[in-house]
Amino acid sequence: MELITGQRFKQTRKYIRAIIMISAMAFLLLFLFLFSILIYAKILGPPPIAVPQSTIYYSDNNRVIGESSHGQKRYWEKLEVISPHLINATIAVEDRQFFTHHGFDLKRIAGAIVADIRAMSKVQGASTITQQYARSLFLENDKTWSRKLNEAFYTIRLELNYSKEEILEGYLNTIYYGHGAYGVQAASQYYFGKNAKDLSLAEASMLAGIPKGPTLYSPLENFDRAKNRQQIVLTSMIKKKFITNKQANEASSNSLLFKGKHLIVQNHTAPYFQDAVKQALKSQLQLDERTIELGGLRVYTTLNERQQQIAEKSFATIISADSTIQGALVAMNPETGAVQALVGGRDYQTSPFNRATQAVRQPGSTIKPLLYYAALENGYTPSTMLKSEKTTFNYNHDQSTYTPSNYNHQYANDEITLAQAIALSDNIYAVKTLFYLGLDSFIHTIHRFGITTEMKSVPSLALGTSGIKAIEMVNSYSILANGGKRVTPIFIKKVENAQGEVIFEQQDVDEQVLDADQAFVMTQMLTGVFDEKLNGYAKVTGNSIRSKLTRTYAGKSGSTSTDSWMIGYTPKLVSGVWIGYDKGNKLEKPVEKGYAKKIWADFMENSVSNQPVQEFKETNNVTGVYIDPESGKLATPDCLGARLTYFVTGTEPKEFCSSHGKDGEPIVEEIVPLEKKKPWYKRIFKLGE
Structure with missing residues (x-):
């Protein structure tokens, strides 16, 4: 009996040892696999995070005159100029442990699995901000295992190669907020008619709730559902200690004014000019079409909006509307070529x-x-x-x-x-x-x-x-x-x-x-x-x-x-x-x-009506004399049509006009440089003498 017991004990020890060995090997292999993934991700380096963004065109006084967006409004804003309320609201509702995890919130994943098992369906998500960012940058929204694995890999690459601040900035600038608005700046402008840096707590908490379901939670589509979602955001911010109960109540009770309009409209200002700018981007900067249209460029042009409006109005008022005649106008600054x-x-x-x-x-x-x-x-x-x-x-x-x-x-x-x-x-x-x-x-x-x-x-x-x-x-x-x-x-x-x-x-x-x-x-x-x-x-x-x-x-x-x-x-x-x-x-x-x-x-x-009168300034080596237009000679007092004419010094006529009086009698009037002449009213009324 004792022999049998001893043999069973030895066999049990063998099994335990085998299990330990296999587990250790499996753990080692898993460790090597994960380590290899990390090394491979590091070797690949940072993934490109460029996303299609609207190129914006500005006039010479830095006013927006147009953009190229192809239906997607995207404007990149630095994290430091985004409202802190919106940053905190997003972290609170989307990923409370964002600054402490390494791309995956294991506790949240476990909780989501348990919740899904209990409900026998997928009822709770566990994606971190980094995972969502990876998905929006590189992947489609299909629910396949290959997409999940790719998402995990891109998440690792993002976390290894970018700081948390860079990831958060990228996420806030790429996430979809509905109605063609991608990123917080486009969304802020569309929903509230203001920049992302100026959002109040009430506005930020409303906006932060939309990405979970842009159609479901748009306040312009379903205000009651959006309001309930806002309350969830505010509650999450309280739990994270970003705000107090009092601040949450005040934000919840604030009445919001929605715009529902994109602030920048394409090609409404000087469309021919904008086409010429795009051509200049190709020829001067050697940029390709995609970069010009979707590269998120900020193009500061030479367009004077006032002069452009005057030009367009001149054509509209002077040429008959029913005429099929065409025309063109170009106005330039002669000193710069602008x-x-x-x-x-x-x-x-x-x-x-x-x-x-x-x-x-x-x-x-x-x-x-x-x-x-x-x-x-x-x-x-x-x-x-x-x-x-x-x-x-x-x-x-x-x-x-x-x-x-x-x-x-x-x-x-x-x-x-x-x-x-x-x-x-x-x-x-x-x-x-x-x-x-x-x-x-x-x-x-x-x-x-x-x-x-x-x-x-x-x-x-x-x-x-x-x-x-x-x-x-x-x-x-x-x-x-x-x-x-x-x-x-x-x-x-x-x-x-x-x-x-x-x-x-x-x-x-x-x-x-x-x-x-x-x-x-x-x-x-x-x-x-x-x-x-x-x-x-x-x-x-x-x-x-x-x-x-x-x-x-x-x-x-x-x-x-x-x-x-x-x-x-x-x-x-x-x-x-x-x-x-x-x-x-x-x-x-x-x-x-x-x-x-x-x-x-x-x-x-x-x-030029709003500019001071300027005469053409003569150069150093020219001489102005009064000339009789008919003879081309120096005018005399009898030459009634005498005109002040400039010559390169030394080439001016030496003979006097003899057609209108005595030869050799010059006009006795001092030639004053044009820019030094007194104003006409002072010359007529002898003011200041």
Whole structure:
């Protein structure tokens, strides 16, 4: 009997030892498996936590003008600028042990298992904030074992590679709150019309209850259910000692005002401009489409909202609503190249084709300032005389002829000055100048003005028959306006990524590409377009809008059978308007030919109305003298139409006009630099003397 007992005891010890050995091996294997997972997760490093976020566009005064969201509103906010009430409410209701566990709340998991077994169904969840974050970042919501395992692995990777604060920040910025709002900022704006940092305890506790079931607990869908959920959140916050009973009661009794509206609406402000910004993001920053649309960028643009509204209103009020004619406008700061307003067409919804940046149209006589600048560099002055008469030009080794004509076939049939040729837009003078300079020389000058469009090497190039984009034409005038410094059209001042890091910032470029003195002489001649003193065989081309202008402008109009232009500037603003039909139909009606000038004048006058009057500041090496417009010589007191004209010092005329009085009697009036002249009312009423 004792023998049997001893044998059984020995066998029992063997079994126990075997169980211990197997358990130890199983534990060791489990330990090695888990350790391997941890090592593998660490080797893989931090998982990318970028999620689709709305890219937001701002105007030049940092007001939101649009966003790209594709139905999902997402804005990333740093943890420190999120309301502490919302942070505490989320932790209390979603994961009370968040700061103490390592991704999995084992106690909560065990409790959930027991509850599910008792109810014989899944009645209680045990996902931590980290698990929910992993699920929202990398996984679908299907309930398969493979998804659960992947979720666990991503949870481990997040916990190993990110701090608790980073995980919490990511969770709050990615969780879905219903109605297309992802993250606390989008949700705060949608439900309460405010930023996440400004949420009260009542608002935060209501918001924190929604992610459990965005449809079930939305206060806009079912207020009673949302209110009950809010009470659960407040109770959880009491248990966690985030708030007192008194604070909870006050929050529960507070009446909440719901907005139910996303604050940012896409493409309602300057849609053509926003398209140009997106194109700049591709070409300048080399960003792909997905990054631009869903990268959570903050794009700070150059758009001046006031000027944009003025531009759009000018088109709407001046062009008849039933007209099918199209148009474009570009306004720039000549000192920086910043595009401050842009109209690419009359109706973006009907046609998103951007006529300001994409259409190539004949610029007509607006090309002449570039031609005459080249002439100034090659010996011309404002007093250079050429004969305006019907002329046939031979070219291509006398194999071809070209016979241009003036508007309405009007000619001086006499010599006129360069200053008057510009003001009257004499075509014969322009073509004669082109033949003097040579086609290659003129094309080279065009490229110096920043125009990259290919030019046709033909005599009619002097009259703007080779197509150019509107934005390039306006930019070329900017170079004249700023005294000859290179600028390029700029749409973007700064770009930040989703983490708030600056990935692009526009840098100023200071490069002199034109002679500053000749640029000023050219500018001063362009003011003559609006000066009736330069009337001759025809009226100055700016005569129709001259009465609408209240300050000094430099500018030039241009027209072909299919295109009408007006481009002009002040020292601080350059703008250009193009009018025409997309299919190149002829502009038959006189009113259509006048649209460009009227829109330009209306835009410029209203845009600068809130700015002090500024004259063009002469450069150091120019001299201003009074010139008789007809003879181009120094004016005498008998020359009633004498006009102050600037020349590069040393090139001004030395002879006096003899056509209106005695030769050699100059106008006795001190030439005061433009910026130093007294205001008109002081000059008239002798104030301050």
